[in-house]
Amino acid sequence: MGIDAMSQTQIQLDFNGRKITLVGTAHVSKESVEEVTETIKNIQPDCVAVELDEKRADSIKNPSRYSQLDLVKVLKKKQGFLLLANIMLSSYQRRMGLNAGVKPGDEMIAAMNAAEENNIRCTLVDRPIQITLKRAWGKNSFWGKCKLLATLISSAFSKEEVDPEEIEKLKQRNEMDSMMDELSDYMPVIKKVLIDERDQYLASKIWESEGNNIVAVLGAGHLPGVQAYLEKLGAGQASSNVAELEVLPKPGIFGKILAVLIPACIIGLIIAGFVYGGVHAGTQILSTWFLWNAIPAAILTAVAFGHPLAILVGFVGAPFTSLCPFIGIGFCTAIVQAIVCKPKVSDMENLQEDVSSLKGFYRNRILRTLLVFILSSLGSTLGTFIGGADIIGILQNLK
Structure with a gap:
């Protein structure tokens, strides 16, 4: 296996002739949109893997999705808190992207559009958001749940404006490492579910994607973890079975x-x-x-x-x-x-x-x-x- 670090935002892995290019993005970055499009156009891979699940892909392609919301049905399914958490997270990303002139997920849409324009297979490789949120909530202690709620509320009501240059810094390894360390110290369970588990899930799904030349578009924070797990898969030291990561935690x-x-x-x-x-x-x-x-x-x-x-x-x-x-x-x-x-x-x-x-x-x-x-x-x-x-x-x- 060979590794070619192409840039701070791209890593190319070679597994005995099977190439996987990881493209790290900031989800509200105009530069990421352009980089994703150019990379797919230049490499012409067999498959483009994007960090989305079916529901999130549908939601960013269909901004009017909430017009079809059946609130009573959501409440009957006991998903009221999950809906609110989803809305708060989406709202926070949306505000971050206003100054950059992009909407959350634009780089993922760009990846899917580029794949379609070049007749390239596109596959969704992220874990369903509902499973991720339920695992994050279910695995947390009472104190952890309180901190998670406080973080969601503070992010929803925050009026802080993020400069586009600061957004681009999020793709740099040192900036990202600092953020991951901070998250790990403050909410270790959340970091494990939102980052570590999804690194494994993303890597496994990317590995199972069809083709010998794959471009995977994912958030820059996942680059180190996904690369590490792909290397284990390539060396036969890990399994790509993610069934365990899709199981909802049972109440204690x-x-x-x-x-x-x-x-x-x-x-x-x-x-x-x-x-x-x-x-x-x-x-x-x-x-x-x-x-x-x-x-x-x-x-x-x-x-x-x-x-x-x-x-x-x-x-x-x-x-x-x-x-x-x-x-x-x-x-x-x-x-x-x-x-x-x-x-x-x-x-x-x-x-x-x-x-x-x-x-x-x-x-x-x-x-x-x-x-x-x-x-x-x-x-x-x-x-x-x-x-x-x-x-x-x-x-x-x-x-």
Whole structure:
């Protein structure tokens, strides 16, 4: 196997006559668009591999995709948070590209267009974004999830403008190494899922692409990892089977036990109130539980500017859903909000722009529904812990 480092953004690998050229890009770089087009035109490979999955490829080729969004269907599939995370990430990349005069993924579109114009086979080699986000969320600890949420929110509301020259620096190895080290220190699980796992996935799919002369277009941050794994594949030291990287993490046994144990304990405490304190104490405990769940859920639904019917559902439903491990109040309030305040075409068209401001969240019906989902869930969770502690205090006073 031979290695020819063509430039800081390109690496050419030779595996006994089979050539693979890695082209590293910045996803909002005008220069990357031009470089990708010229590279494919000059090399005339057998196959062009791009760092996209089918859904992302469709989304960047079809900017109006959100006009076909079925919000109720998304909520029923329990994908509300994933949708919001996706929108925030897309919005952040979109803002980064404004000063550079390009849209996120333009270099990938350029690669696909160049392949089509030159009658070259094109293959998508990235892992589906939904699997990546679910693995990133599922593998994280509670503290890791909090940091991930904080990072997403800060990036969504950030007003920082990025100079085109700074974007180009992202393709340089030293700049990229520094960023990867920082990410690894701050969120090691996220770095493993978003970078390390995808390096292996991308390399495996590139290796399995048809042809003896392949050009692979991928983000510059993946260049070192993909190169290293391709070299292992070429030496027979690794497998290109990626089935394990497509498996969604199962909820931990502790989380499953906790989801059942907390409601069971609350029910037990309510029953204990009736047994040891009679009807009066039992009724007091029952009403305490109801109000501690109902009021925070209703208040935070109102803070999200939820429809009055959604607020009512939050108030009445939270005490009951808190005792059921299979359904949360956020799902109930969000479904009601989505049905009674159906998103308009303008909401879907302005989604990525509105997600970058608090005012936009309240103005956009899709984002407001997701806000209702998150805040009502938070209210019920707070009520569960505070209400549980209050009930314990009441029972201690009965002794």
